[in-house]
Amino acid sequence: MPRKKRGSKSRSQYRHPMNINVGMFIFAIIFFYMSFCVYTYVKKEKIQFYEVVEGDIVTEHGYTGIILRQESVQYAERSGYIHYYVREGKRAAVGSPIYSIDETGNLSSYLEKKNEDNAILTDDNLTEIKRLLSSYALSYSDLSFEGVYSLKSTLDASVSEYVNFNTLENLDSVIGQNEIVFWQVTAPISGVVSYAIDQYEELEASEITSSTFDRTGYSKEITKAGQMIAASEPVYKLVTSDDWSIIFPLTKEQAEEYTGKTQLHVIFHSRNLEAEGGFSILTGTDGNLYGKLDFNQYMVQFISDRFVSFEVKSVQADGLKIPVTAVTTKNFYLIPVDYITQGGDSSDMGFMKEVSRESGVSAEFVPAEIYNSTEEYYYVDMGEKSPFQAGMVLIKPDSDDRYQIGPTDSLEGVYNINKGYAVFKQIEILNSNEEYCTIKKGMSYGLSVYDHIVLNAETVQEGDLIYQ
Numbered sequence: 001m002p003r004k005k006r007g008s009k010s011r012s013q014y015r016h017p018m019n020i021n022v023g024m025f026i027f028a029i030i031f032f033y034m035s036f037c038v039y040t041y042v043k044k045e046k047i048q049f050y051e052v053v054e055g056d057i058v059t060e061h062g063y064t065g066i067i068l069r070q071e072s073v074q075y076a077e078r079s080g081y082i083h084y085y086v087r088e089g090k091r092a093a094v095g096s097p098i099y100s101i102d103e104t105g106n107l108s109s110y111l112e113k114k115n116e117d118n119a120i121l122t123d124d125n126l127t128e129i130k131r132l133l134s135s136y137a138l139s140y141s142d143l144s145f146e147g148v149y150s151l152k153s154t155l156d157a158s159v160s161e162y163v164n165f166n167t168l169e170n171l172d173s174v175i176g177q178n179e180i181v182f183w184q185v186t187a188p189i190s191g192v193v194s195y196a197i198d199q200y201e202e203l204e205a206s207e208i209t210s211s212t213f214d215r216t217g218y219s220k221e222i223t224k225a226g227q228m229i230a231a232s233e234p235v236y237k238l239v240t241s242d243d244w245s246i247i248f249p250l251t252k253e254q255a256e257e258y259t260g261k262t263q264l265h266v267i268f269h270s271r272n273l274e275a276e277g278g279f280s281i282l283t284g285t286d287g288n289l290y291g292k293l294d295f296n297q298y299m300v301q302f303i304s305d306r307f308v309s310f311e312v313k314s315v316q317a318d319g320l321k322i323p324v325t326a327v328t329t330k331n332f333y334l335i336p337v338d339y340i341t342q343g344g345d346s347s348d349m350g351f352m353k354e355v356s357r358e359s360g361v362s363a364e365f366v367p368a369e370i371y372n373s374t375e376e377y378y379y380v381d382m383g384e385k386s387p388f389q390a391g392m393v394l395i396k397p398d399s400d401d402r403y404q405i406g407p408t409d410s411l412e413g414v415y416n417i418n419k420g421y422a423v424f425k426q427i428e429i430l431n432s433n434e435e436y437c438t439i440k441k442g443m444s445y446g447l448s449v450y451d452h453i454v455l456n457a458e459t460v461q462e463g464d465l466i467y468q
Contacts (some may be wrong), residue, residue: 065248099136191238
C-alpha cells in the first residue's frame, strides 16, 4: 500500500457565508416606492382650481346696422360743370354758398390748369383721407367686396374736392381776369353737407325689412367736383338734425337679453368711439325683430356712412364670478322641512328613520348634510355613499306622520375644495357668457369670496381628495 507522506493534510475549498446587507435592501425598497410615487404623481391628471372673486361680466355682441337721419336731397337747377364750396361733413347756414354751376366750362379749365401747377393737399386733407382708409380697413369683409368701388369713388371725389377747395379760396380775385361766368347756389336750409346719395334718404324705421340689410346691390353716388351734371340731378344733401338712429337685426334670444333696457353702451371700433344710445325694440313689416339705437351726437362722424358695424357692451349683474367650466348639476332627494330634527346627544341636524327590528319598530337618528332648502323641502345627497336611499321611511318629530324618500330634484353647483376634498355647493346663475358666469352671492348653502373650486367639474366627483 502506498504510504502517506508525513505532514500532508487533506484540503477542501472554503466557502464564505452569504451576508445580506439589510440597509441596502431597505434603501432599495424606499427608492422604488418613491420613484413609483413620483411617477404616479407626474402621470396623474392635475386638478386645477379657481379662486372665487367678486365681479361682473362684460359681454360684447357685434352687429351691422343701417343709419337713418333727417336728410334733404338737393337737385341741380341747371346743367353744367359743378364745383363745391363746402366740404363733406361741414355745417352750412341758410343762404351760404354750396356749389356753383359753370355752363361754359371756363371755370373748369381754370381749375384744371391751376391744380396741375399747384395741386396741394393740406394736413387736414391727408388726415381725413387716412381716416377713410382706416375705417374701411377695420370694417372690410370678403362678403362685401363691392365696398371697394364705393371707397374708390369716395376717395376720388374727396381728393378732387380738396384740391378745388384750396384753389377756390382765392377765386374772387381771378374771376374777372379769366372771364369766368358761373351760377352760384346757396343752401335753402341749414344743415350738415353730404355728397353721398344712395336712395335711402327717405327710409323710415317702420319700413325696415331683412332685405334692407342686403348690400349686394347697394351703391352710393358721389358727384365729383368738375363733373358735368344735368338739370334735376341730385347733387348733395343736407342733414338737418343732430339726431340719428341705427336699426339692426335681432334674434329672439338677443331681444330677450335686452328686454327692459332703455340704454345700451355701443362701441364703434372703426371710429375708436364709445357712446350711450337710447334703445328700443321694434317689429319690421316682415315680422322680424330689430333693435333701434338713438343718438343726439356724433352724427357728423358717420355722415358718409349708411351701414355701420358696432358692438354692444353689456355689464351683467354684480355677484361672484366663476368659470363656466366649473358648473355642474347634481340630483338630490327632497325631504319636507317639518322632518328635520337635532341629534339627541349632539348638535348635528338630521332626520329620524324608521328601523324594523325583531323587537318591533324603532327610530334611528341619521345626520344629514343640507345642500339647499326651500319653504317646503330640504335637499340631501342621493349618491352611493349617502345614508339616505329611495324607499327609506322617515318619522316626523313629535308626530305619527311618515314620509317615504323618493321625490328628487337637481341643482346647479360647483365643487368646493376648501377642506381638501370635493364638496358640492349650490349656485344661482345670474348671467353668463362663453367663459364666465355671475352667480348670486350670500346664499345660505353657496359660495363665498376666496373659496377654492374645481376649475373643470368633469374631472372630479363629490368626495374626491384634492391635492392643491
